[in-house]
Amino acid sequence: MNNKEFVTLLAGRTGMKVSEAQKTMESIISIMGDCFQEGDTVQMANFGTFEVKKKLERIMVSPTTGQRMLVPPKLALTFKPNPTWKDMIKKGGTE
Known part of the structure; x- marks a missing residue:
């Protein structure tokens, strides 16, 4: 849609x-x-919660070269659905 x-x-x-x-x-x-x-955080009743989370810096290893790189910290937007919606989607539709 x-x-x-x-x-x-x-x-x-x-x-x-x-x-x-x-x-x-x-x-x-x-x-x-x-x-x-x-x-x-934005929490919507009967829908879910949107939250900004801070991802810490980490060391990443390139699979092709084997080189180690430092990935800087960043902010990421996450969504956690309401358990009712999550269950409906797992079951494949509306109840």
Whole structure:
């Protein structure tokens, strides 16, 4: 599903105009982006948790040359789904 399809579905379910649904979607994404920039966790009830985690620096060995390289620390965005969603996906669909 692409963005246009998602926004159209959102508009249909909420009774909004497509343009209003698009603005709402953009606002939500913008707010979430601001939270991630500050390192905050975004927890959505009945959906899951988005969290910025710090990956420590580590030593990596190139498999082709055998050369050791230092990989610098970085921030990574992670998502942990709600257990209900996780179970539904494991079972192959809706219950």
